[in-house]
Amino acid sequence: MLNFIWTFFIVLGIICSIIMGKSGEALTNAAIKAGQDGIEICLTLIGVMAIWMGILRIAEKAGLVESLAKFIEPFIRWLFPELPSKHPAFTPILFNISANLLGLGNAATPFGLKAMEELQKINNRKNTASNSMCTLLVINTSGLTLVPATIIALRSATGSKNPAEIVGITIISTLTATIVGLLADRFLRNKFH
Amino acid sequence: MIGIISFFSKWVIPFMFMIIPLLGWLKGIDVYEAFIDGAKEGVKTAVRILPYIVSMLFAISIFRTSGALDLLVQITSPVLNFWGIPGECIPLMFLRPLSGTGALGYTTEILNTYGPDSFLGRLVSCIQGSTDTTFYILTVYFGSVGIKRFRHSVFAGLAADIAGFIMAIMMCKIFFQ
Numbered sequence: 512m513l514n515f516i517w518t519f520f521i522v523l524g525i526i527c528s529i530i531m532g533k534s535g536e537a538l539t540n541a542a543i544k545a546g547q548d549g550i551e552i553c554l555t556l557i558g559v560m561a562i563w564m565g566i567l568r569i570a571e572k573a574g575l576v577e578s579l580a581k582f583i584e585p586f587i588r589w590l591f592p593e594l595p596s597k598h599p600a601f602t603p604i605l606f607n608i609s610a611n612l613l614g615l616g617n618a619a620t621p622f623g624l625k626a627m628e629e630l631q632k633i634n635n636r637k638n639t640a641s642n643s644m645c646t647l648l649v650i651n652t653s654g655l656t657l658v659p660a661t662i663i664a665l666r667s668a669t670g671s672k673n674p675a676e677i678v679g680i681t682i683i684s685t686l687t688a689t690i691v692g693l694l695a696d697r698f699l700r701n702k703f704h
Numbered sequence: 705m706i707g708i709i710s711f712f713s714k715w716v717i718p719f720m721f722m723i724i725p726l727l728g729w730l731k732g733i734d735v736y737e738a739f740i741d742g743a744k745e746g747v748k749t750a751v752r753i754l755p756y757i758v759s760m761l762f763a764i765s766i767f768r769t770s771g772a773l774d775l776l777v778q779i780t781s782p783v784l785n786f787w788g789i790p791g792e793c794i795p796l797m798f799l800r801p802l803s804g805t806g807a808l809g810y811t812t813e814i815l816n817t818y819g820p821d822s823f824l825g826r827l828v829s830c831i832q833g834s835t836d837t838t839f840y841i842l843t844v845y846f847g848s849v850g851i852k853r854f855r856h857s858v859f860a861g862l863a864a865d866i867a868g869f870i871m872a873i874m875m876c877k878i879f880f881q
Contacts, residue, residue, distance in 0.1 A: 512854045513843070520763040528770035538769055545765035548805070549758035553750060560746035566724055568742025569735050573728040613713035623841075624749050624848045631849040639853040640846060648845055648857045652801075653864035654836030658713050662833040665812060671820035675710075677829045680875040684834035687871040692864030699856035 556620065563621035567603070576602040590650075590693075591643045600629035600643075608650060614658030623651055642700050649696045653688035656681070749848060756847025760840060764802050773798055789873055792824055796831050801838035801865050808832070827876045834868035 528538055570576050580601040587594060587601050594600060603626035610619035626647055634641045640648075659681045666674035728735040767773065777794050784794055792814060799807040811832045818824045838861040846854060 512858060513846075513852065516839075516858075517759065517763050520767040524763075524766040524768075524770035524772050527772035527775055531771040531775070533769070533771055538766060541765045541769035542762055545761035546758050548765075549754065549761045552757055552761075553754040556753075557747050557750040560750040561743035562746070564746030564749070565739035565741075565743035566720065568745075569728040569733065569738045570724045571742075572733045572738045573724070573731045575724065575727060613709075613716060615713065615717065618717065620844075621746060621749075623845060624753070627845050627849045628749070631851075636853075638851060640851050640855045640857055644846070644851065645855060645857040645860065648842060649860045649864060651845070652836050652838040652841045652861040653868065654834070656833075657709050659833035660713070661808065662811070662829050665808070665815065665832075666820045666825075666829055669812070669815040669820045669825075671815075671825075673821070677826055677833065680830045680872060680879065681833035683875060684830060684868045684872040688835045688864040688868030691867035692860050695860035695863040696856065699860055703855040 559617050560621045560624070563618060564625065567606075567622070567625065570602070579605065591646055593641070593643050595633070598629065598633070600626050603629065604647060607647070608655070611651065611655055612657050614656050614660035616661070619651070623647065645700065646693065646696055649692040650689060653685060653692040655685045655689040659685075753844050753848045756843050757840075760843040761803075764806075764839070768799075768803065768806060788877070790824060790827065792818075793828055793831055793873070796828055797869050800831065800835060800869075801862060802840075804837040804840055807837070823876070823880050826880045827873065830872040830876050831869055834872040835865045838862060838865055 525538070528535070567576075576599070577597070580597045580599075583601060583605050584596065587604060591600075591604070603622040607619050607622035607626055610616070610622060627644065630641060630644050630647070631637070634644070659678060662677065662681070663674045666677070725735045725739075728738065773795065776798055781791055781794055785791060789797075796807060796810050796814075799810055811828045814828045815825050820826070820829065838858075842854060842857060842861060846852075846857075
């Protein structure tokens, strides 16, 4: 799948740039710049991951994770019916969804990646996405949030009189996206193995 | 309501930073040692996904710079215009699932050109906020644990994006036009 998409982007891109008479140099520079951007994102992520995984480890050792798992069992069971009871993925999944809801994108990624690690431990086919993984991914890609922090900040930076007036619509839109995504996930999961 | 949520979202992290180590300390755990232990694991994960981030950014960057995206916009514009979708937000709809920084850059440009409180400014704001960077998230999350077959997740993710866009455009037309 990714094999195809990845090659498709590159080949189609380069053919297009030849047809449209773009400069090859600009293309090379953009490609190299992508490597630099990747390093920058990764550097930020190293720091954020270190902090959040450190905090999460304290919570685990203190037994907080276990008591939370009991509490959120019904909610997780509803979204992820295949997860065993009180599975260690419960807490990172809950924190991941909560961070997204609160518009804390920086905190959402570490918990999402931690959840993926836990889900991979109970995945029978190590190179193939499990149903629970797909569900977690759909929740994340659909951007479900109550606080679209980035866009509010951008609107206020560009001089909006009421930067938050779009919040109602973005909540409804992301909720629609998430519901449609989850329905598509449930409907399609038996058709792709 | 929005005020309460926004206040809560600003203070929830500092509160967690305080309460979790405090509870750990009260339970007699070596909190500092535990933090370092977790942090090491976090660093490892972050470094592990670097190749996946770079490979995705690399391909998408070529696709964007090449003009392939402009071509796609040109081809689909007549149909999308027919459905009442303004031409200015079509590039954003293609950019949004592919590139987080690209979409944000485009939105900034529209907000600067037309003003954030214009109809178009509100519309691109809502489209920007209606979903997340699907391809980036898929590559990074799956890459971090070595998943190569994504199954239906790409289609489910894109279906969600499209649904989010349609809802954002419809609501903007109802409330802001």
